[in-house]
Amino acid sequence: xxxxxxxxxxxxxxxxxxxxxxxxxxxxxxxxxxxxxxxxxxxxxxxxxxxxxxxxxxxxxxxxxxxxxxxxxxxxxxxxxxxxxxxxxxxxxxxxxxxx
Numbered sequence: 001x002x003x004x005x006x007x008x009x010x011x012x013x014x015x016x017x018x019x020x021x022x023x024x025x026x027x028x029x030x031x032x033x034x035x036x037x038x039x040x041x042x043x044x045x046x047x048x049x050x051x052x053x054x055x056x057x058x059x060x061x062x063x064x065x066x067x068x069x070x071x072x073x074x075x076x077x078x079x080x081x082x083x084x085x086x087x088x089x090x091x092x093x094x095x096x097x098x099x100x
Contacts, residue, residue: 017059017063020056020059020060020063022064024049024052024060025045025060025064026047026061027068028045028048029041030044034071034076034077035076035077035078037068042064045064046061
């Protein structure tokens with residue numbers, strides 16, 4: 001199998017990230033008001049995805065952080081809750097996160 005061209009890789013990345021948003025992020029945060037999401041909500045979210053690999057949890061956290069950063073840039077919210085926590089590579093099955 002040959003290497004993917006850049007455009008194909010970007011397309012695959014969009015599909016994968018969209019899947020993470022649909023399968024993991026939206027079910028947890030869809031019913032919440034964006035400006036009301038706090039660091040404790042992010043920590044609770046990480047506990048729900050504790051069964052996933054460390055790489056997947058970090059990717060999902062990065063996507064979530066990007067979403068919050070864009071919301072700040074667009075003046076939808078005034079702070080980024082996800083900057084206060086990050087998934088730990090040593091996180092156990094409970095999915096605990098640690099402050100940065």
